[in-house]
Amino acid sequence: MTNKTVQHSDNLIQKKPLVILTGPTAVGKTALSIKLAKAINGEMISADSMQVYKYMDIGTAKIMSNEMDGIKHYLIDVLDPKEDFNVFTFQTMAKQALEEIYAKGKIPIVVGGTGFYIQSLLYDIAFENTEVSAYRAELTAEYEQYGAHALHERLKDIDPISYEEIHENNVKRVIRALEFYHDTGYPISQHNQEQREKESPYNFEYFVLNDDRAVLYNRIEQRIDIMVEQGLVNEVQKLLDYGCTPDMVSMQGLGYKEIVSYLQGDCSLEESIYILKRDTRHFAKRQLTWFRREKAITWVDKNLFETEDKMLTFMLENLQEKCII
RNA sequence: GGAUGGGUAUGCCUAGUGGCGAGGGCAGCGGACUGUAAAUCCGUCACAAAGAAACAUCGCAGGUUCGAGUCCUGCCCCAUCCA
Numbered sequence: 001m002t003n004k005t006v007q008h009s010d011n012l013i014q015k016k017p018l019v020i021l022t023g024p025t026a027v028g029k030t031a032l033s034i035k036l037a038k039a040i041n042g043e044m045i046s047a048d049s050m051q052v053y054k055y056m057d058i059g060t061a062k063i064m065s066n067e068m069d070g071i072k073h074y075l076i077d078v079l080d081p082k083e084d085f086n087v088f089t090f091q092t093m094a095k096q097a098l099e100e101i102y103a104k105g106k107i108p109i110v111v112g113g114t115g116f117y118i119q120s121l122l123y124d125i126a127f128e129n130t131e132v133s134a135y136r137a138e139l140t141a142e143y144e145q146y147g148a149h150a151l152h153e154r155l156k157d158i159d160p161i162s163y164e165e166i167h168e169n170n171v172k173r174v175i176r177a178l179e180f181y182h183d184t185g186y187p188i189s190q191h192n193q194e195q196r197e198k199e200s201p202y203n204f205e206y207f208v209l210n211d212d213r214a215v216l217y218n219r220i221e222q223r224i225d226i227m228v229e230q231g232l233v234n235e236v237q238k239l240l241d242y243g244c245t246p247d248m249v250s251m252q253g254l255g256y257k258e259i260v261s262y263l264q265g266d267c268s269l270e271e272s273i274y275i276l277k278r279d280t281r282h283f284a285k286r287q288l289t290w291f292r293r294e295k296a297i298t299w300v301d302k303n304l305f306e307t308e309d310k311m312l313t314f315m316l317e318n319l320q321e322k323c324i325i
Numbered sequence: 326g327g328a329u330g331g332g333u334a335u336g337c338c339u340a341g342u343g344g345c346g347a348g349g350g351c352a353g354c355g356g357a358c359u360g361u362a363a364a365u366c367c368g369u370c371a372c373a374a375a376g377a378a379a380c381a382u383c384g385c386a387g388g389u390u391c392g393a394g395u396c397c398u399g400c401c402c403c404a405u406c407c408a
Contacts, residue, residue: 086360087362091360115358127360173358173366252361278352285355286362290358
């Protein structure tokens with residue numbers, strides 16, 4: 001038994017440490033992350049698909065520099081809202097940030113709610129064999145002309161597994177599967193299968209902060225009311241004036257697309273706020289679905305701890321057990 | 326007091342004008358996700374159930390009819406308008 005434990009630890013020591021702190025939107029990741037970073041001498045990598053963008057502060061509930069309390073944050077405010085952002089870009093930038101943090105002898109803390117991004121970094125998923133091509137535009141045109149069913153049928157021969165797994169209405173994923181085959185010559189289902197079997201190259205701890213659903217939903221709604229008070233509408237208007245258009249990745253963020261439709265006169269402000277609250281609740285729910293499916297996670301239920309300090313203690317103990325600190 | 330419109334499933338909105346075990350939407354809940362992921366998509370949503378046999382429900386109570394959410398009568402409630 002002793003033997004086993006030693007071997008196990010040796011193995012872990014070879015891998016570099018990585019701490020993840022995530023959870024549904026509005027649970028309170030940001031505040032906790034600062035305390036955690038101070039406790040373990042860490043630096044932050046944001047795994048957030050919207051906080052990367054400059055000028056998008058209110059709607060993304062972005063951490064402000066005075067709140068950072070001296071902790072270095074990577075991947076916040078680094079892109080122009082007109083630029084694209086996707087998992088692969090995230091992964092590339094995040095790996096770069098990791099190197100910098102390791103070079104300083106500090107511990108990286110990945111904070112943010114984008115589960116897919118976290119996964120891409122944690123398991124070092126391979127993306128580099130494909131590129132966004134003109135072929136995608138072709139497929140989109142084909143969809144517009146012949147419909148979802150016809151497009152889906154094309155998968156049948158080239159990738160029967162994806163044909164079964166991807167619903168024909170999920171046009172984005174059908175297109176991606178077709179595109180992947182077109183670019184690489186082998187089915188995306190095979191690629192996914194291979195990537196799924198990967199073991200993480202990091203000695204990691206994956207914290208998912210959670211709370212009672214009702215409490216969470218309440219906080220979401222309150223937070224949105226505050227965003228509106230703080231000038232969310234004005235922030236979105238400025239982005240439109242700056243030249244952002246609804247088709248851009250940045251403008252598909254929660255709080256942006258809804259307010260854009262108000263500003264374009266598609267609905268009243270009240271309606272857009274109602275929709276924003278609803279969609280944000282849906283989003284939180286989807287995030288939780290993602291985390292439940294993720295292997296090797298540690299749930300941190302806020303309502304199980306009397307104080308935030310006790311919660312932090314619990315987390316530190318976990319990190320010690322895994323020889324991360 | 327009078328006039329008009331309306332009350333549809335454990336939450337909200339709505340279709341239905343004689344064959345309804347009542348259609349749709351929202352919320353809620355569950356799930357998928359490997360280069361748009363704060364995106365995209367799916368499922369579920371009274372009870373029961375694959376039995377020609379039985380047991381719900383369309384504000385409440387009666388009536389007409391083989392059969393009523395649907396037609397008739399009375400009552401209750403809501404909204405608007407008139408006194």
